[in-house]
Amino acid sequence: MWSVGWFAAAGWAGVFALVAGPAPHRVWGACAAVGYLCAAGAALRPRGCGRPSVGLALAGAVAVPLLVLLVCGGAQSEVGVIERSGVLTLRQAHPYLTAPRTVAEVTPYLPGMAVFGLPGAVLGDGAWPQRLLGDARLWCAAAFLGCVWAALREARRGRAHGGPAPGGAGWRSGGSAGRPAEGAAGRARGGWAGRPAGGTGRRGAVGTFVASPVVALPLCVSGVDLPLTGLLFLALVYAARRRPVAAGLALAAACSLKWTAWPAVAVAVALLAHRGGAGAAVRAAAVAVGGTVAVVLPSAVLAPGPLVAQVFAFPTGRGPWETPAASPLPGRLLADLGPGGWYAAVALLATGGLAVAVSLLVRPPSGLVPAADRLAAGLCAAFLLAPAGRFGYLALPVALAVLARLAADRGTAGPTHGTGVPAPPRPRTVPSPACRTP
16 A cells, blocks of 8 residues: 555656646656655565655655755745745844735735744855755744644653543543553554554654655745644644643744634634633633734734735735736636625635534534544635635645644544543453462
8 A cells, every 4th residue: 555655646746747837846746756656666565665665755755856946946936935024024023025016025924924034034145055054945844843743742742641632532531540541452553652554653654744745845845834734733732632821822823924824723722612621712812812913913013004915915816916826716716707706705715614613613623633624624615715725725734634643542442533432441451370479
C-alpha cells in the first residue's frame, strides 16, 4: 500500500510539472515526482515501507525543491507580500500600503502575518545567506512544524499522565485515577509509543504527511497557510485537553493572521464547554478575542481604510483590484454572474456558517477528531461558497482532519473517538504459581 500511495503522489506531482502555470509549481512538481518515485521503489523492497521511503519522499518533495527555489528566488507572490509586510511594520507600525497601485502591492492578511517577514526585514538584502535566512517560507514552515510538534507532545502528555484524552474516548473511567486503557498490548497494536503494523511509527506517519503534496507543495512555494494550520490544530488539542488559556492564546495567534481562522473560535469554545464547562469556554473566548484585538487594533487605528479594503473587501472580490483567487468553485461561478450572483454566493456562505453554528449548539464536539472534522467541514463550505477562492485553500481543512487523527490514540481498544464512551477494562494477567516469588 505504501508503494501505491507514493506512485499516486508521483502522478500528482507529475501533473504539476507538466501543466502548472506558475514556475515554482513546475519546479516542485519535477523534483517531487522523482522523490515520490524513489520512495515507491524503496517501499517495494522487503521491509522498505518505513523510514527509507519516507526519507526519500521528504528529500524529493520538500528538501530539494525548497532549496532550489530558495537559491533561485522562485516563490509565489504571497512570499513577497509577507516580506514587504515585515519591512513596512518596522517602518510605520502597520503592514499596509496606503495607495496600492497593483494587486502585488495589496496585503490581504491581518497584521500578525507580518511577523514572518520580520527576519527578512532585519537581515536585509545582503549576501545570499542573509537572503536565504530571511525568506518567509522558512519561518512559516518552522511555525507549522513547531505547532505540530507541540500539539502531538501535548496529546502524548495527556495519555502518559492520565489526563483527558484529546480524542475523547479510549480512557477508562474506573481503576486508578483515569489510567489509560492502553497497556503493553495496546502499544504493540500501534499506540503512541509503539509502532503500527505497517512498519513505521507515529513519527513516520507525521513525516509521511509532511512529505505528501498537501503539505509539501505549499511549504515549498508559499507557506502562507501553514502557520494558520498549525496554530488551529494546536488550539484544538489544547481545547480537547481542557487548557482554556493555552487554547485561547493559540486561537489569538491564528486569528491575527487571517480572518478565515475566526470560525475556529466557535468550534474550540464549543469543545471546551462540553469537556470543561462554561467557565473554561468563556476564558478561552476572552483570551482569543483579547489577543486578536491587541494585535490588530494598532493597524486598525493607524490605517483603518487600507486594512478594510485590503483584508476584507479584496479577498471577497469587492475591492478595486481583481483578486487572483479565481478557481472555478461554486461561489466564484455565482459571483461571475453579476451583483445578484455575488449576493447569492454571500447568502449561501452565511447559510453554511449558520448551519455549522447550529450544529455546535445542538451537538457540540466531544473530542479532538469531531472538533477538527466540524471545523474542516465549515472551512470547506466557506471556501467552496466564497465569491473568490482557490482549490489550494482546501488543503487547510484536509490537513486539520489528518493531523487530528494522527494526534488521536489509535492504539486503544475503545470506541470511535469523541463518543465519550469509556473503553472496556483491560483484562488483567494473573501470573502462574510457578512464576510467583516465594
